[in-house]
Amino acid sequence: MNLLYSVLVSILLVDFNNAVPSKISKKIVPNPRVCVIGAGVAGLTSARYLQEEGISFTVLEATRYVGGTWRYDPRVGTDENGLPLHTSMYKHLRTNLPKPTMELRGFPVPEDMPSFPSWKVYYKYIQDYAKHFDLARHIKFLHNVILVSREDNVWKVKYQNVLSGEEFEEQFDFVIVGTGHYSKPKYPNMPNEEHFTGTVIHSHDYKEPEIYKDRRVLIVGAGPSGMDITIDVANYAKTLVHSHHSKIKFNTVFPKNYIRKPDVKEFNATGVIFQDGSYEDIDDVIYCTGFQYYYPFLDKSCGLDLSPKSVTPLYKYMVNIRQPTMVVMGLTVRACLVVALDAQSRYATALVKGNFTLPSHDEMMEEWNRRADVIRAKGRPLSDIHFLAEKEDEYYASLTEESGIERVPPVMFKIRSVDTQAKLDDLYTYRDYVYTIIDKDTFVRTLEDKDVNRIR
Ligand SMILES: Cc1cc2nc3c(=O)[nH]c(=O)nc-3n(C[C@H](O)[C@H](O)[C@H](O)COP(=O)(O)OP(=O)(O)OC[C@H]3O[C@@H](n4cnc5c(N)ncnc54)[C@H](O)[C@@H]3O)c2cc1C
Ligand SMILES: *[C@@H]1O[C@H](CO)[C@@H](O)[C@H](O)[C@H]1NC(C)=O
């Protein structure tokens, strides 16, 4: 059957709930049109699969570049067109996952790519991917999406040429939102920060450590950015004061200039007083306090509950349950992110193609509620709804089971687990390992060609 048939069925299922008999009128829209928003990994992988299926689509990208957050830009603030700089990349960034778990399907990472490539090497790989699959011809660069709304059973997408200011509105049958969520900083609320005379930035604007030479730097937060930027800046700073409340056991032995502190109590003009009453003189602050979900262009009529901490309700972590001809990509946290994006792109394409149909609205809500209940029962915040973590492999299996896409092999999750532990053990050495996939369940980890251990 045809794509639009299934798309229509899902629309009707939502509108009239699942009391709709299977004999609903099969109004077939002749040329289904898909709008992909963003040309990062999410948008590019979607474009590749949609193209392969001969589906008509357009990618709208606000900048003149592909690759989204992987493109380092030395500037902060706004770009040459007055748009907020999207990328959160910094000069010394290397991936925190090894290259087999950063590979896009059907486009092997180069033999000579380092085990944990720099942003520059990985960005080149993404650019090469776009060239290899000839994707640029589908991308409207420098077109910023400003409003997506749902009217009369179609999507209306309003976008603006960022150079001329000219606005356009187009109708689509399906929308793939791939605008990323590591761009809009989440700032903490710190008492008396306004009296502090040093510099304060968020990790989104962190570029390079050299400017912190011989300075007393405070880093707040112990997420992936917090840990990575701590190591980077500690190489230069006079003292690196690290404030966080993570209960995770970090085994890394830090250098002598590293000082661990609890949460910030308050600032004064010259430094920071911590919750334990201690004080440190501080010259510069870097907040590594994470990012907000931010979809300012999604109108209420899209049917999503949007908050800085969560986007709900989503079926399979991506399908907008209230309007299931929209998917939001990459909202899976704690996973092999590009591998997950690639799988989601295939799932979305299979959905558009009509390879499978979604469950009813109520069944999808049930799936979502089951997950939400587990989180509530643990007394955890609803933002956990986006965590895959231990459920990562199960997730890939379920995407395949439902949509028929090729399964992401279990070895991906296994490598990520070992890499995560290695990182907890030693931030300075975890990137010295080389991971080689043997088969779908097995990989080999080597260290400087010695110490081979097979992990199954
Ligand atoms: C510092 C950092 C390090 C990371 N390290 C790793 C790692 O080691 N391994 C890993 O797997 N993942 C890593 N990630 C996660 C990374 O975000 C994903 O790997 C992936 O690149 C996300 O791709 P995306 O396409 O979803 O979003 P993005 O790469 O953010 O791309 C979104 C695109 O949408 C465009 N856009 C935004 N709004 C609009 C609009 N309104 N209209 C039109 N276009 C718009 C943007 O310009 C951008 O090009 C890292 C992220 C960061 C920030
Ligand atoms: C900030 O507080 C500390 C600790 O109480 C103090 O030693 C320091 O002088 C204060 N700085 C200013 C400018 O008041």
Ligand SMILES: *[C@@H]1O[C@H](CO)[C@@H](O)[C@H](O)[C@H]1NC(C)=O
């Ligand atoms: C949809 O199904 C066809 C036929 O089985 C298959 O060739 C194609 O790869 C599928 N598309 C996706 C995106 O899974």
